[in-house]
Amino acid sequence: MTDISRYPLLDTIGGPADVKTLSRKQLVALCAEIRDCLIDVVSTTGGHLGPNLGVVELTVALHHVFNSPVDRMVWDVSHQAYVHKLLTGRRDRIHTLRQHGGISGFQKRSESEHDPFGAGHAGTSISAALGMAAGRDLNGGKNHAVAIIGDGSMTAGMAFEALNHAGGTKKNLLVVLNDNEMSISPNVGALSAYLSRTLSGDLYSWVREETEQILSHIPRVGQRMARMARKAEEAVKGFITPGVVFEELGFRYLGPIDGHNLDHLIPVLQNIHKLKGPTLLHVVTKKGKGYALAEDNPVSYHGTPRFDKTVGVQGGGSTLPAFTKVFGDALIELAERDPDVVAITAAMPTGTGTAAFGERFPERFFDVGIAEQHAVTFAAGLATEGKRPVAAIYSTFLQRGYDQVIHDVALQKLPVVFAMDRGGLVGDDGPTHHGTFDLSFLRSVPGLVVMAPRNGRDLRDMLYTGTRLDLPSALRYPRGSIAEPEELAGFSLLPVGKSETLRKGADMTILSVGTLAYPALDAAERLAAEGISARVVDARFVKPLDEEAVLEAAETGYLLTVEENALAGGFGSAVLECLERHNVTARVKRLGIPDRFIEQGPQPVLRADLGLDAEGIADAARLLVADRPAAGRVFRAT
Numbered sequence: 001m002t003d004i005s006r007y008p009l010l011d012t013i014g015g016p017a018d019v020k021t022l023s024r025k026q027l028v029a030l031c032a033e034i035r036d037c038l039i040d041v042v043s044t045t046g047g048h049l050g051p052n053l054g055v056v057e058l059t060v061a062l063h064h065v066f067n068s069p070v071d072r073m074v075w076d077v078s079h080q081a082y083v084h085k086l087l088t089g090r091r092d093r094i095h096t097l098r099q100h101g102g103i104s105g106f107q108k109r110s111e112s113e114h115d116p117f118g119a120g121h122a123g124t125s126i127s128a129a130l131g132m133a134a135g136r137d138l139n140g141g142k143n144h145a146v147a148i149i150g151d152g153s154m155t156a157g158m159a160f161e162a163l164n165h166a167g168g169t170k171k172n173l174l175v176v177l178n179d180n181e182m183s184i185s186p187n188v189g190a191l192s193a194y195l196s197r198t199l200s201g202d203l204y205s206w207v208r209e210e211t212e213q214i215l216s217h218i219p220r221v222g223q224r225m226a227r228m229a230r231k232a233e234e235a236v237k238g239f240i241t242p243g244v245v246f247e248e249l250g251f252r253y254l255g256p257i258d259g260h261n262l263d264h265l266i267p268v269l270q271n272i273h274k275l276k277g278p279t280l281l282h283v284v285t286k287k288g289k290g291y292a293l294a295e296d297n298p299v300s301y302h303g304t305p306r307f308d309k310t311v312g313v314q315g316g317g318s319t320l321p322a323f324t325k326v327f328g329d330a331l332i333e334l335a336e337r338d339p340d341v342v343a344i345t346a347a348m349p350t351g352t353g354t355a356a357f358g359e360r361f362p363e364r365f366f367d368v369g370i371a372e373q374h375a376v377t378f379a380a381g382l383a384t385e386g387k388r389p390v391a392a393i394y395s396t397f398l399q400r401g402y403d404q405v406i407h408d409v410a411l412q413k414l415p416v417v418f419a420m421d422r423g424g425l426v427g428d429d430g431p432t433h434h435g436t437f438d439l440s441f442l443r444s445v446p447g448l449v450v451m452a453p454r455n456g457r458d459l460r461d462m463l464y465t466g467t468r469l470d471l472p473s474a475l476r477y478p479r480g481s482i483a484e485p486e487e488l489a490g491f492s493l494l495p496v497g498k499s500e501t502l503r504k505g506a507d508m509t510i511l512s513v514g515t516l517a518y519p520a521l522d523a524a525e526r527l528a529a530e531g532i533s534a535r536v537v538d539a540r541f542v543k544p545l546d547e548e549a550v551l552e553a554a555e556t557g558y559l560l561t562v563e564e565n566a567l568a569g570g571f572g573s574a575v576l577e578c579l580e581r582h583n584v585t586a587r588v589k590r591l592g593i594p595d596r597f598i599e600q601g602p603q604p605v606l607r608a609d610l611g612l613d614a615e616g617i618a619d620a621a622r623l624l625v626a627d628r629p630a631a632g633r634v635f636r637a638t
């Protein structure tokens with residue numbers, strides 16, 4: 001547990017009002033204490049260290065000038081809201097950050113009145129803050145709505161949509177653009193390049209060069225116009241401001257200013273406080289500021305597991321490879337064999353394991369920014385040209401691209417492969433990040449093949465099979481390592497829609513999805529010791545379902561389905577639908593995620609709570625077969 005008595009000034013801050021009374025010197029001292037506190041806390045809990053170290057002064061300045069909770073502060077993604085939490089009455093609970101039963105690593109409405117909007121996914125802050133501004137105006141209110149958004153999150157389509165709307169409405173709204181030139185990895189795209197030019201001071205010369213280039217290419221008059229343009233240099237300087245893009249969108253642009261200098265931040269925010277209309281303040285910060293290890297390696301310190309403060313984040317953990325790594329390696333091997341294999345990430349090259357692919361095949365690798373919808377349709381476009389696109393998108397973030405999956409990929413039967421890492425419960429990031437809906441939302445899409453590997457071998461074969469199919473497909477695998485050592489070489493084409501029986505049994509059948517095959521096998525072992533013979537079948541394909549295997553399972557009379565997905569519409573539902581379709585009756589119990597959001601916590605704890613471990617599966621099986629006659633019985637409808 002973190003020592004919470006070490007910060008003399010921070011300990012006096014009970015809420016934002018206390019930040020307002022401090023002198024500039026005291027505010028500087030407060031920032032230093034906050035940094036120490038962040039490093040202390042995150043080294044014991046894990047979490048988003050770099051992003052928070054980067055916004056210490058910005059958060060302090062915002063709370064010094066604005067008046068939360070009356071003024072609404074909406075942090076985009078809100079992985080960088082720890083400082084905000086420290087200043088808004090959550091100082092005494094900060095050591096429970098991201099822990100089971102503790103405070104969230106993101107803003108959360110139920111946690112504090114200072115969190116007007118919850119998040120976890122990127123790009124929502126401007127829309128939400130604009131909605132608050134519109135609501136305020138309807139209510140005749142006078143408060144401020146502030147969205148604080150990183151340059152990475154600004155690449156999200158929603159952010160552009162919201163800027164476009166806001167600039168047209170003329171509502172009082174402040175957007176603070178926290179520009180550290182990083183998403184999780186270095187930021188990408190034209191807007192990012194534009195912002196970098198505004199920072200380097202090269203924007204003006206770039207615009208001038210571009211203008212001259214264009215003018216001099218116009219036949220005859222071009223050269224003369226270019227000379228005239230050079231003469232008009234001073235005039236040009238006047239109207240090309242660094243934020244011209246935002247000005248054109250209807251925002252008043254201010255900046256760029258140093259986001260670590262309170263003497264710059266506070267007076268500018270005080271002035272903005274009086275302004276009317278949409279304003280964008282461009283603030284430049286350094287990710288990881290004040291902790292050399294994090295400044296030097298911003299990707300590793302974006303989000304970290306627990307670490308030793310003096311030596312920093314080390315490797316370690318399981319000796320077995322993570323599913324992410326198995327996927328990344330397999331993708332490279334496939335691309336070596338097949339020149340049409342291309343990979344797409346939405347700003348997650350490291351998280352999805354595609355960074356090495358990007359280094360090996362830079363021209364076949366596309367980081368599109370935090371733009372999942374675009375990633376999906378872009379992949380569909382590649383597929384129309386004969387490419388074999390693998391769109392590596394976390395399960396939870398593919399939710400953003402659902403219409404694109406249906407409308408652009410599946411409807412046109414384009415062979416895009418969706419590699420969905422973080423399927424199932426993800427742990428400490430909590431409900432915004434659990435990938436527990438994908439089987440339900442993908443299973444209902446016609447023609448889409450949905451697979452779930454239980455081990456590394458299957459993942460490789462499913463990926464390979466996906467790239468060979470003339471249909472769209474998706475494979476979902478969990479956060480974490482494969483369960484046992486495996487020989488990971490070569491690829492086999494899997495028969496689509498075929499399950500695999502892992503253990504024979506006559507009294508009942510456990511049908512599992514993905515890695516839950518392991519606790520299912522463990523449960524079967526326990527049941528065997530009690531005289532219950534349980535068959536274990538790994539579904540492998542959630543769609544198309546192995547109907548034959550389901551009907552055979554029904555002959556054992558008792559069916560237990562096990563999945564780390566919402567029960568509503570998930571794999572178990574598919575099994576029930578299959579029985580209904582074939583007019584077969586069997587006793588069925590479905591284990592999975594009930595109809596509620598699951599909070600944060602270690603994966604094993606959450607699984608045990610939900611009965612998705614060996615013990616829980618065995619318990620459910622015992623209950624299911626409790627009334628079984630001596631020999632298995634078939635309930636077949638006539």
Ligand SMILES: Cc1ncc(C[n+]2csc(CCOP(=O)(O)OP(=O)(O)O)c2C)c(N)n1
Nearest residue numbers: 051120121122150151152153182183184347
């Ligand atoms: C829709 C969505 N896609 C991907 C992510 C994963 N993600 C979390 S933070 C982040 C980078 C955010 O960069 P930026 O907004 O610049 O904030 P910084 O961490 O640099 O302060 C990404 C890609 C997400 N949270 N939401």
